[in-house]
Each structure stands twice: as structure tokens, then as C-alpha cells.
Amino acid sequence: MGTVSKALSLLGFFSRSRSLIGLSEMARLSRMNKATVHRMLNELQAEGFVEQSGTGREYRLGPALLRLAALREATVPRRDLAQSVVDDLAARTGETAHASFLQGEVLSTITYAYAHQHGLQVTMEDAEILPLHATSSGHVVLAYSDPAFQKAALATALKSYTDSTITDAKLLQAKLADVRTSGFAEALSAFETDVHTHAAPLFDANQACIGALAIAAPAARMTPELRSLIRNALLEAAPRLTRLMGGFLPTDYARKDAAE
Amino acid sequence: MGTVSKALSLLGFFSRSRSLIGLSEMARLSRMNKATVHRMLNELQAEGFVEQSGTGREYRLGPALLRLAALREATVPRRDLAQSVVDDLAARTGETAHASFLQGEVLSTITYAYAHQHGLQVTMEDAEILPLHATSSGHVVLAYSDPAFQKAALATALKSYTDSTITDAKLLQAKLADVRTSGFAEALSAFETDVHTHAAPLFDANQACIGALAIAAPAARMTPELRSLIRNALLEAAPRLTRLMGGFLPTDYARKDAAE
DNA sequence: CTTATCGGTTCACTATATGAACCATTGGTT
DNA sequence: AACCAATGGTTCATATAGTGAACCGATAAG
Structure with a gap:
């Protein structure tokens, strides 16, 4: 499994009941090293696929998804x-x-x-x-x-x-x-x-x-x-x-x- | 720039006027090697972020985006x-x-x-x-x-x-x-x-x-x-x-x- | 038949990802 | 106040995973 797949698979851990996920929790869920997860989340964040919620430092899904989903729906x-x-x-x-x-x-x-x-x-x-x-x-x-x-x-x-x-x-x-x-x-x-x-x-x-x-x-x-x-x-x-x-x-x- | 960011940036080349992009065209647009782009598209495809249109072999945005966007909107x-x-x-x-x-x-x-x-x-x-x-x-x-x-x-x-x-x-x-x-x-x-x-x-x-x-x-x-x-x-x-x-x-x- | 494309593959090379150990904070317990 | 166990985040030697020139087979046009 390539790095890209691993990074994208992180997004799959978000769900209706778990919309905010912290760094450590994500590392646990994905069974990957915290440093690795951190770097991946940073890259995902840079591209708008996740963002950090105003209050805590936890991560949630980002706005880029809405853009792309709208395009998908249009095409x-x-x-x-x-x-x-x-x-x-x-x-x-x-x-x-x-x-x-x-x-x-x-x-x-x-x-x-x-x-x-x-x-x-x-x-x-x-x-x-x-x-x-x-x-x-x-x-x-x-x-x-x-x-x-x-x-x-x-x-x-x-x-x-x-x-x-x-x-x-x-x-x-x-x-x-x-x-x-x-x-x-x-x-x-x-x-x-x-x-x-x-x-x-x-x-x-x-x-x-x-x-x-x-x-x-x-x-x-x-x-x-x-x-x-x-x-x-x-x-x-x-x-x-x-x-x-x-x-x-x-x-x-x-x-x-x-x-x- | 990490590999993940590069792969995700490929998604940014899709637009309303360019909803289907072939491998070579994507390589040209992103100024990356065709082999690199191909591997990235494969990983994106495996996670459902792009898919190949039924007719040609060109790529378009995938269904996973809809799922994630719906979650984003909900959260x-x-x-x-x-x-x-x-x-x-x-x-x-x-x-x-x-x-x-x-x-x-x-x-x-x-x-x-x-x-x-x-x-x-x-x-x-x-x-x-x-x-x-x-x-x-x-x-x-x-x-x-x-x-x-x-x-x-x-x-x-x-x-x-x-x-x-x-x-x-x-x-x-x-x-x-x-x-x-x-x-x-x-x-x-x-x-x-x-x-x-x-x-x-x-x-x-x-x-x-x-x-x-x-x-x-x-x-x-x-x-x-x-x-x-x-x-x-x-x-x-x-x-x-x-x-x-x-x-x-x-x-x-x-x-x-x-x-x- | 030649010459462009196209999507996709190979493999030597090296740039990039990895993870154990490390901070600095925070919040709860004793 | 001191301690502990979390948290998010960082460092750097190591090795794994990404890269790209050259390749293939197919298709289409001249």
C-alpha cells in the first residue's frame, strides 16, 4: 500500500458518530506511527481535505471535499x-x-x-x-x-x-x-x-x-x-x-x- | 512537497469544463512524470477518489468524494x-x-x-x-x-x-x-x-x-x-x-x- | 508502412517516508 | 505542589517507497 492510499484511508475513519479525531486517536485507529499520521494530516490539511477545528486541535473533514463532490455530481x-x-x-x-x-x-x-x-x-x-x-x-x-x-x-x-x-x-x-x-x-x-x-x-x-x-x-x-x-x-x-x-x-x- | 500533496493536487485539475482527464494530459497539466501520475491515479482510484469513465480510459472524480462531502456537511x-x-x-x-x-x-x-x-x-x-x-x-x-x-x-x-x-x-x-x-x-x-x-x-x-x-x-x-x-x-x-x-x-x- | 498519439509498465537510482525517542502542554490525582 | 498520563507536535538516522527515462502494445491518421 502506497503512502497516498494510507493518507487517504485516514479520511475513512471519520463518520457521523466520530466527526472529530485527534492525532493520537487517529494513530491508534490506523495503527500507524504518530509522526507518520501527523505528516499525512498536515498534507491533507494543506490541500483542504481536513482542517483543525477552531476549539480543540482535533481534525475534521475539510472544505475541499465539498468543491470536488459538487464537481463529481456535475460530471x-x-x-x-x-x-x-x-x-x-x-x-x-x-x-x-x-x-x-x-x-x-x-x-x-x-x-x-x-x-x-x-x-x-x-x-x-x-x-x-x-x-x-x-x-x-x-x-x-x-x-x-x-x-x-x-x-x-x-x-x-x-x-x-x-x-x-x-x-x-x-x-x-x-x-x-x-x-x-x-x-x-x-x-x-x-x-x-x-x-x-x-x-x-x-x-x-x-x-x-x-x-x-x-x-x-x-x-x-x-x-x-x-x-x-x-x-x-x-x-x-x-x-x-x-x-x-x-x-x-x-x-x-x-x-x-x-x-x- | 510530499507525495500525498502531489497526488491530491491532481484532483484540482478537474473542473466543470474539464471533467475527464487522460493519463498523458494529467501528466502534462501537473508537469509530473507519466509513470508517477499513473501510480498516483491508481492509488486515488483504489480509494474511490477518481474512477475511469466507462467509455474511454480517461479519469474523472470518484464516488468517495460524495460520501466524505456529505459527512463534512453534517459535521x-x-x-x-x-x-x-x-x-x-x-x-x-x-x-x-x-x-x-x-x-x-x-x-x-x-x-x-x-x-x-x-x-x-x-x-x-x-x-x-x-x-x-x-x-x-x-x-x-x-x-x-x-x-x-x-x-x-x-x-x-x-x-x-x-x-x-x-x-x-x-x-x-x-x-x-x-x-x-x-x-x-x-x-x-x-x-x-x-x-x-x-x-x-x-x-x-x-x-x-x-x-x-x-x-x-x-x-x-x-x-x-x-x-x-x-x-x-x-x-x-x-x-x-x-x-x-x-x-x-x-x-x-x-x-x-x-x-x- | 510510417508516424503520431494513447494508457500502461519496467527497473536502476535516490528522494522520501518512517518510527523510536524526544519536547512542551494540559488536566486530573494524590 | 508534585506527580502522572494523557495530549499535539518535532527530530533524525534508517530504509522503504517514489521517481522518471525508456520501454511496450494498441489505436488512429496520413
Whole structure:
């Protein structure tokens, strides 16, 4: 590991619960010599990546990060990030993948990808609007949204799209509780008949759920093996996309890295 | 200059107009050896500070910056940043300094500092609301706001606070044009009689004006020397605070680093 | 086929990073 | 007051990690 990596890795020790770190503490955390850490912090400070808080002499993250993050955000649109992950998901699962984001009160699909491995596959429309109560993406967003938003969404009339659409608020609420414990949502024929979908949540920098990553497969093709493949793919890809967009996973978000 | 600083300085070559940089170009820009730059970019990439764009092999800023910037923002409130700059301004000019930010449609003072060098000084109230048309801070914000906002503000009734308050929209519009060319606003007795104020704009990451930094002095104390001192202090401090908050100066913002 | 680029790699050389031991302060305990 | 255990910061002999000219293979243009 080069000196540069070591220095940059120091920044990784800052977190929401540990926003100020002193020299000695940083040396302990990084298991590096105090003198080494001191020189690295000095260099990081010279470039604005850390600064010393006015009061104590402890270090905290610096203003240069804001500059660079703003540039990053300007140069890499969220859509492109989602596209790369969705492409990857479709290739790995052999099924249609899509990413949707909350835009105000509605969930809008901003990108999707087909797998081209089978003749039969679920097709998508550009910029499709997904009903929150009748899609797995919607369920996942509702499950992780703040209570006020969830309540408002459940209070509206729940339109039925298929025989299997959940139109009862109480039933849906129970389902959302399941989603929160398992970390993703599953729906069969809820929005379109014979379409089986899985979805996992996406979060922003404030740990708020802002959208979902989903896989849609023909119900006929669903087997325990495919189901497991899809779940594992989603559980890896959704946190990855969250990270790419600069988001944070909430602490209560169940990480099941080795889901069977 | 240590290796870490050199590596971090590479990030500084990215800008809105140059968001993708290839290895050779980066070597040219930084006047460093290609092999050196390559190794540095590799280390930066390993830590997520840069990444290679899908298409070409060029480098762009990476996702780790978003994570860290979000943490920075969470740990250092804007108010604290403004406070440190305002304290410094008051000490350097010997007059009252304050920082105000747009909150919706009104300009609200979030922090101020007295100099304690003179018996007579301009006093402030906590969380004071400043009228946009009758303060130098307001002028500066209006001058750099988008036309729609400016137009809406000028369309309302312009209340008179003193004999010198500008209440004519046309006159005010002319004044705002001056502010844009000079880079700051000056007002005498516009809001309070015998108070002479100077203000300079503050910008966010989208180069939008979000507030102003101002110095208020008793009119009786204003001399060409003090005026020059205040202007120089503001022209240094305002961009500095903008940078501390992760903002960008607009390209058309007159930088008069050596103002007389 | 030649001649530019490009991104990336190699390896002798040396500049740079390292860390044990060292200050000077600070705050708490006896 | 004296002592101890922290803190942030510094020194300097040692050796590790960084450097850069020259190289490669690929791609594109003339």
C-alpha cells in the first residue's frame, strides 16, 4: 500500500458518530506511527481535505471535499450511474432490470436494461411512472420512507391493476413491515399479470430512501434458483449504487451479504 | 512537497469544463512524470477518489468524494463557518460584520461580530431579517440572483426605511447593474440612518448567490482609508467563505484581488 | 508502412517516508 | 505542589517507497 492510499484511508475513519479525531486517536485507529499520521494530516490539511477545528486541535473533514463532490455530481449524472448498475444486473440475472427514483410524490423509472438471453422478457416503457402501492419498487420506497410520507400514500385510493394488487391499506402496511425486516420487496402480478418482481432500496446522503433497484421476470420462469440469484444480485447492487451516488445505508438496513 | 500533496493536487485539475482527464494530459497539466501520475491515479482510484469513465480510459472524480462531502456537511454547520469568517472580518476592519443567507424569499442574518475597538459601533439583532431592496446585503443578493427572482422582488412595494432608501424599481435596477460590475454593494443610510454598509456575495455549489457578507460602520467614521480596508477585506473573505461552504464563484464574478 | 498519439509498465537510482525517542502542554490525582 | 498520563507536535538516522527515462502494445491518421 502506497503512502497516498494510507493518507487517504485516514479520511475513512471519520463518520457521523466520530466527526472529530485527534492525532493520537487517529494513530491508534490506523495503527500507524504518530509522526507518520501527523505528516499525512498536515498534507491533507494543506490541500483542504481536513482542517483543525477552531476549539480543540482535533481534525475534521475539510472544505475541499465539498468543491470536488459538487464537481463529481456535475460530471456524472445519477442516470449514468444507475445505467451501469442496471446493465450489470440484467446481465447477471438474465432478466429485465430497472432503477426508479422518487420525483416528488411519484416513482419514476429513469433507466432499464434487457438481458437478451430469452425470447420472452418483461418490457419497460421510457420514464414509466410506477404506483407506490402496486409495485415492488413502490413497496420498498414506502417501507423505508418517513412515516408521514407513508401514511399519506396509504391514505389515497389504492387503485387495482390486477387481481393480485393489494388495495387494502392494512394489508399493505403489514407487507411493508415484512419489507423492512427482509431488506427487499417481492411482488407477483401486482402491477402486471404474470410478472414477478424483486426490488431493493436506494438511499441518499441523509440515509433517506430515494428510489429502488428492481428485477422483473416472467412468473413462469421463476424458480428457487432464479429467486436466490436475483436476491443476491440485488443485495449487492443496491448498496453499490447507493454508494456510487454518495448515499449512506441507514443503520437499521438489514445487510444480508450472504443471503441464501 | 510530499507525495500525498502531489497526488491530491491532481484532483484540482478537474473542473466543470474539464471533467475527464487522460493519463498523458494529467501528466502534462501537473508537469509530473507519466509513470508517477499513473501510480498516483491508481492509488486515488483504489480509494474511490477518481474512477475511469466507462467509455474511454480517461479519469474523472470518484464516488468517495460524495460520501466524505456529505459527512463534512453534517459535521460543520454553515453557521460555524460563517462565524469564523465574520469574527475575522470584524477584527480586521474594526467594524461590525455579519453574514446573511436567503431563506426562501427573505434574507436572514445568521451570525454577526462586533470589533470592540470603538465605543460607537453598529449593533445587530439576532436573526434579523434584512429587506432585499434596502440593504447592501440585499442589493448584492438581488444583483446576483436569477432574473425571475430579482423581477419578483422589484415588483413588490419597496418600503422606505430612511430618507435615503431607494424605493423606485428603475433606480434600484440601475444600482444592481453597478453591483454586478464592481462585485459588491455599498449603501449609506438605506436601512438605518448614519450606517454605512458594504456587502459581497456568497455562492453555493451551483454558483447561485445564496447570501452576503457585510460590514456596517457608523457613517461618521467612513474615510477613504476605511472604505478601502473594508473592500479589500470583503473581497478576500467572501470568496473564502464561499469556498468553505463548498460553493463556486460564477465565472462572471469580478475578481479584484488587488482592489485599491 | 510510417508516424503520431494513447494508457500502461519496467527497473536502476535516490528522494522520501518512517518510527523510536524526544519536547512542551494540559488536566486530573494524590 | 508534585506527580502522572494523557495530549499535539518535532527530530533524525534508517530504509522503504517514489521517481522518471525508456520501454511496450494498441489505436488512429496520413
